Amino acid sequence: MSWPGGGQTVKAAVLRAYREPLSVEDVDLLPPQTGEVRIRFAASGVCHSDMTRIEGARPSSLPIVLGHEASGYVEEVGPGVTDLAIGDRVVLSFVYDCGRCFYCCNGRPNLCEVGIGMLKSGTMVDGTTRLRKGDEVIHHMVVSSFAEQAVVPARCATRIPEAMPMDVAALIGCAVLTGTGAVFNTGAVRPGDTMLVVGSGGVGLNVVQAAAIAGARVILVSDLSAEKRRMALDFGATHVVDPREEDPVAMAKSLTGGRGVDFSFEAIGHKATIRQCYDAIRPGGKAIVVGAAEAGSCCEIEALTLPIQEKVLTGSMYGGARPRLDVERLVDLYTRKRLRLDELITRTYRLGEINDALHDLHEGRLARGLIRYE
Template identity: 45%
Template sequence: MLAALGIENGHQLSVEKVDPRPPGPHDVVVRVGASGVCHTDVAVLTGQLPIPLPLVLGHEGAGVVLEVGSEVTSLTVGDRVIGSVGAVCGSCWYCTHELTHLCASSQALTAVPSVTRADGTPVPAFVGLGSFAETMTVHEASVVRVSTDLPDDQLALIGCAITTGLGAVFNTAKVTPGASVAVIGCGGVGQAVVQGARLAGAARIIAVDTGASKRAAALGFGATDTIDPAVADTEDEVRGLTGGRGADFTFEVVGSPATISQAWALARRGGTVTLVGMPAADAMITMPAFPLASDDKRLCGSLYGGTQARRDIPMIVELAETGRLDLSSMVTRRVPLDQVNDAIRALEAGEQIRSVVV
């Protein structure tokens, strides 16, 4: 089969023929119908996230189960599934305390060989998935069964961008009806935050991005206002839209120290600042200590949006089926697997909301 492998930091993915790993007792083989191209994949490829290569990249995927291992109990051949960035073993301390996005088994699954290259080198898959491939052999804990007629290119986005964005709104920040929200960074995850804020009943949703097309898209997804930080003073603009206070909830969806500091500055006293973007492993932020205490703000990390995959993914599918959540407009480009590097280039250039490998 074909798969796209990260071989060396700073180089393009290598699309090559590989041999998939036969399924073990708790594994399933999934025919990948679609896989979104996410900034986190790029961060691994560039070395921003120091994860050893080679690696089958791709983690935002959906498809159909082709084969199941001898001890698999949760899935059968023909099931439609969405990959979960966080595995859900169901028995570790985190899973039993409703923190399945922190499941203790996730890191171990990343180290398991997924495919074998032509030279005999075994290669693991990113977060135990590796959806930039024609098929993926994964532990049953890494996928969630769904019953729906939605197309794979839309379902794939639920694997990461949508769950991360909506989860940040509902699970982490807990946005309240009538609130004011500012979203810094309006790529795929940022647009999902905008949609989540709309679903939560936020009265004012301010989308902040230098890209004109992304600001326009945000208005379509529910933003009430947009700001181009390249031409306007973002803090002044947000305060002007929120009675001089600042936003009740701010979301940083870029992953840079500068925008993290900006998200803090845009929040009102007593507001909530949620960090959604993935910064470089060595990035540092500095903050004055007195306002950290005296302004009574809440600073929250939001890994995978705090998603409880087996609970949240079926709910998100239903939101899309009933038209409350717009997935189709999130997919702005579809490419075959052998053009995945062009999709990554376009992502880095900010040319689209989400490319999907189909």
């Protein structure tokens, strides 16, 4: 329903205190300002990045509406928005790219200074928010898709075709862009390459299927869960390993004549598995950290391997994504049945079940859980 001033009253899941359940409540959504659009969400994925903020491992401004992987419909456009129209179907990106900072001008919009600042501050581009509860200011996670509707920067919305199902489209906004981008953009994996993937949740499975699309010869996946190892094989893994029973580093070397793999991808965010990925690569290989570790945690490596073996340890922020370009390519792969998205969804929930979804995610039961609004 509407409220005085032209805004909306919508239901949203609000994080008010760390390590506490989200509170589903009515909040006020102010109208879009210059360069912004109002989105009615169709679906939102539930991601470990949301969990790290709920647990306080990556502190946020509170209170805040989380959720950053979503699809939806444009309901209202603010001043200056010319490339989107009411009724457009869109995928949302949680990293704003200003198009003018050092990183945007150098082809690295995933590292945009303005966008990263917004993630840290929980505000819009102008430093304010569009969420209120009476006089209380509520912060954003740029997209804030744990809500019926949100106001987002228009540059964070990418139009998709009518043929693209809205539920699976939501997953492109984070898990798919991040996982496939780590392979296609950060790694530039080529046919015949070899790799280790540690962690086969929503992001890890997209690393796996992107590696298969790229033509990797060895795709070894390490995961504690037997079900996730099974899914990894289904998504294109050539080998799987339970790290409790066999050392993934030793197996990676046994599959590559003792050298180590060309690439490793860490999709958990833990210092021990980051070190494991580094140890598994060959001289001149590249270990790519995709998982978001707890703020302040450190990983120690043997320093001499850097100059002597030329090993590379690097990160992949949002898969090096250029959302407006990469979303189009991923939609094309899906429509040609080369990219699997439907199979990623383990279970769907309603907004009122958000804490159940987060609990299932924490317990390792989900490849991807999806909040459906339609």
